[in-house]
Amino acid sequence: xxxxxxxxxxxxxxxxxxxxxxxxxxxxxxxxxxxxxxxxxxxxxxxxxxxxxxxxxxxxxxxxxxxxxxxxxxxxxxxxxxxxxxxxxxxxxxxxxxxxxxxxxxxxxxxxxxxxxxxxxxxxxxxxxxxxxxxxxxxxxxxxxxxxxxxxxxxxxxxxxxxxxxxxxxxxxxxxxxxxxxxxxxxxxxxxxxxxxxxxxxxxxxxxxxxxxx
Numbered sequence: 120x121x122x123x124x125x126x127x128x129x130x131x132x133x134x135x136x137x138x139x140x141x142x143x144x145x146x147x148x149x150x151x152x153x154x155x156x157x158x159x160x161x162x163x164x165x166x167x168x169x170x171x172x173x174x175x176x177x178x179x180x181x182x183x184x185x186x187x188x189x190x191x192x193x194x195x196x197x198x199x200x201x202x203x204x205x206x207x208x209x210x211x212x213x214x215x216x217x218x219x220x221x222x223x224x225x226x227x228x229x230x231x232x233x234x235x236x237x238x239x240x241x242x243x244x245x246x247x248x249x250x251x252x253x254x255x256x257x258x259x260x261x262x263x264x265x266x267x268x269x270x271x272x273x274x275x276x277x278x279x280x281x282x283x284x285x286x287x288x289x290x291x292x293x294x295x296x297x298x299x300x301x302x303x304x305x306x307x308x309x310x311x312x313x314x315x316x317x318x319x320x321x322x323x324x325x326x327x328x329x330x331x332x333x
Contacts, residue, residue, distance in 0.1 A: 123136070124144065125171075126146070127148065129152045134322065141176030141307075145170055147173070149171060155267075158265055160175075161326050163175075165229045166229040178321050180307050180308045180319055181302055181319075181325065182318075184302075186318070187296075188315050196286060197286065197290065202253060202286050202287075203252065204252055204286070205252075206249070207248055208249075210247065211242075212251075213263050215235070216277040216279070218230040247264070248263065248264065248271075249263040252286050252287045252290075259283045261283075261284070262284065269299050269302070270332045272303075285315070302328055302332055305317045
């Protein structure tokens with residue numbers, strides 16, 4: 120295991136060379152080609168200041184859509200359409216809200232301006248997508264990520280009203296499942312997503328499923 124420093128060429132070392140915490144490489148750029156290659160190989164970017172850091176943790180936190188857990192209270196909210204739900208209508212607003220939420224929580228500044236611009240370009244090209252929920256005409260929650268064939272790589276979500284992000288997540292998972300998506304990458308563990316049905320799998324199993332689903 121060793122930490123690799125990337126150059127201007129679009130390449131990545133094998134994921135089994137990552138450090139125990141999942142850190143595989145640093146540096147490089149955020150070009151469309153590099154980002155798509157990263158996700159194809161089961162690697163995602165987080166940031167430390169302005170330096171890209173590329174990760175592939177083992178185990179990997181994922182959700183299989185049939186295992187989505189919807190509580191009775193959330194079922195009731197969905198049934199009565201407590202929020203308006205849309206897809207890909209305000210991608211830039213969603214990622215900006217996610218960026219601001221990260222700053223308020225002081226859990227990192229990984230959604231940098233450069234990463235935001237890169238994902239906006241991926242959205243323009245049809246790779247990055249957003250799901251949004253509205254209340255009284257106001258955007259109150261949402262999430263974004265990358266879709267490649269039958270897998271969705273979730274990146275971040277935000278909520279400005281109670282249950283808004285849960286609502287967006289549940290509705291979008293259902294839509295993805297209806298459109299043939301069989302795996303949702305949640306990257307790293309959170310108790311919130313575990314309560315919705317996400318679980319850990321070995322990185323080797325995750326990589327094998329990437330090969331089958333992309």
